[in-house]
Amino acid sequence: MVYSNRLDILRHLTDNSTHSIPPTMPSSPxxxxxxxxxxxxxxxxxxxxHLPYPTLTHPLLHTSHQIRSEAQNLFYNNARFSLQTTEHFVNYLSSIPRYTLEQLRHVEVKGYPFPLYPSEGYGSYFTFDFSSVVLLFPGLQxxxxxxxxxxxxxxxxxxxxxHDASYNEVGDLIKNGRGWKNLVFKSENDHMMEVVRFTSIDRAGNRNExxxxxxxxxxxxxxxIKERDGEGEGAGxxxxxxxxxGKREKVDAEVGYKVRGEGWEDVGIEIRVRRGKGAxxxxxxxxxxxxxxxxxxxFRRMNWREIKENELLLDGEEDPCRHL
Incomplete structure (x- = not known):
C-alpha cells in the first residue's frame, strides 16, 4: 500500500507535467x-x-531536470518498448545514441522480413531476416x-x-544470436514445426520431392544452447x-513436440531461450x-535515412512469405 501511494505521487507529477522541463519541483513530498x-x-x-512505437518516452521524464537525471537510465532499463515491425525496430534504434541503446533491456517486436535493394538501379533485392538486422546495433544488450x-x-x-523461415530463425538465434540474455519466440500456431515438402518437375518431366x-x-x-554456453551455466x-x-502446457524435451495436425484447433507455441550465466x-x-x-x-555505404529516401526498402509486412 505504501508503494502504491508513492507511485500515485509519480502519476500526479506526470499528469501535471508540461513540455518545458522545470529545474526542480521542491514542493512535492x-x-x-x-x-x-x-x-x-x-x-x-x-x-x-509497455510503450508502443512511436510513443517511446514518458511524460514523467519531462516533469523536472532532477527527475530526468535521476530516472532516465532506470526508464530505459525497465520499460518494455514495443516495436511492432522490423522497420520500427531499425527506425528507433537508429534514432538514439549508442549510450541510450546500451541501456535498453526489454524490447518486443514482430520480426518481419527486411527486403532491401543493395543500391539504386539494382535489378533484384535481398531479404534479410531479423537475426541479421540485430547485427546493425553493436552494444545492444x-x-x-x-x-x-x-x-x-x-x-x-x-x-x-x-514454416522453414520461422523454424530456422529460432535455430539461428540459438546458435549465433547476440544482443539479448533471454529470447521469447511466439507463434500463433504450430505450423512451423511441420515437416515441409516441396515438389518440382524437371525438364524431363520427372517429379522430384x-x-x-x-x-x-x-x-x-x-x-x-548448452553446447554454446556451457552445460552447468544455466542455459536452456x-x-x-x-x-x-490462458492455459499453458510445457513440452517434454525428451518426448518432443507433436504437431496437432488437421482437425485440431490451432494452438500457439512459445519458445523460451535462456543464455548461460557467464555468456x-x-x-x-x-x-x-x-x-x-x-x-x-x-549500411556502410548509406545510413538508414538515405536508404529510405532512395526507396531501397520494400514492404515486408503485407505479404511476408512472398519475400522468401
Whole structure:
C-alpha cells in the first residue's frame, strides 16, 4: 500500500507535467524521500510501462531536470518498448545514441522480413531476416527480446517457405544470436514445426520431392544452447503450448513436440531461450554468413535515412512469405 501511494505521487507529477522541463519541483513530498527509495519507486513504476512505437518516452521524464537525471537510465532499463515491425525496430534504434541503446533491456517486436535493394538501379533485392538486422546495433544488450513470428497467424498467406523461415530463425538465434540474455519466440500456431515438402518437375518431366524435416524439439535446441554456453551455466530452451483461456502446457524435451495436425484447433507455441550465466550477450556486430556481410555492407555505404529516401526498402509486412 505504501508503494502504491508513492507511485500515485509519480502519476500526479506526470499528469501535471508540461513540455518545458522545470529545474526542480521542491514542493512535492516525493523529493523528501531518500534517493535510494526514489530510485526503487522509479524502477517499480517503469516496470509497469509497455510503450508502443512511436510513443517511446514518458511524460514523467519531462516533469523536472532532477527527475530526468535521476530516472532516465532506470526508464530505459525497465520499460518494455514495443516495436511492432522490423522497420520500427531499425527506425528507433537508429534514432538514439549508442549510450541510450546500451541501456535498453526489454524490447518486443514482430520480426518481419527486411527486403532491401543493395543500391539504386539494382535489378533484384535481398531479404534479410531479423537475426541479421540485430547485427546493425553493436552494444545492444537486452535482458529480454520478445520476437513474434510474422509468417503464421490470421490473415497470413502461410506456406512451406514461411514454416522453414520461422523454424530456422529460432535455430539461428540459438546458435549465433547476440544482443539479448533471454529470447521469447511466439507463434500463433504450430505450423512451423511441420515437416515441409516441396515438389518440382524437371525438364524431363520427372517429379522430384524435397523434404525439410524437423529435429526433436525443444531437446535439440536445448542441447545447442548448452553446447554454446556451457552445460552447468544455466542455459536452456523450453517450449510451451499456449491454448485459449490462458492455459499453458510445457513440452517434454525428451518426448518432443507433436504437431496437432488437421482437425485440431490451432494452438500457439512459445519458445523460451535462456543464455548461460557467464555468456557474453552484448551484440558485437560480427557476421555469421555472407548475407550478414551483405547487409552490413549496404549500411556502410548509406545510413538508414538515405536508404529510405532512395526507396531501397520494400514492404515486408503485407505479404511476408512472398519475400522468401
Amino acid at each position: 516525493f523529493f523528501h524521500l531518500p534517493l535510494e527509495l526514489r530510485r526503487q519507486i522509479y524502477t517499480t513504476f517503469f516496470s509497469t510501462l 537486452l535482458h529480454t527480446l520478445i520476437l513474434h513470428d510474422p509468417y503464421h497467424g490470421k490473415n497470413v498467406g502461410e506456406d512451406g517457405w514461411g 524435397e523434404v525439410h524435416g524437423r529435429d526433436k524439439q525443444p531437446g535439440t535446441w536445448d542441447r545447442l 530452451v523450453e517450449m510451451w503450448v499456449c491454448q485459449e483461456g 557474453d550477450c552484448v551484440q558485437d556486430g560480427k557476421v555469421g554468413c555472407v548475407y550478414d556481410e551483405k547487409l552490413l555492407e549496404i
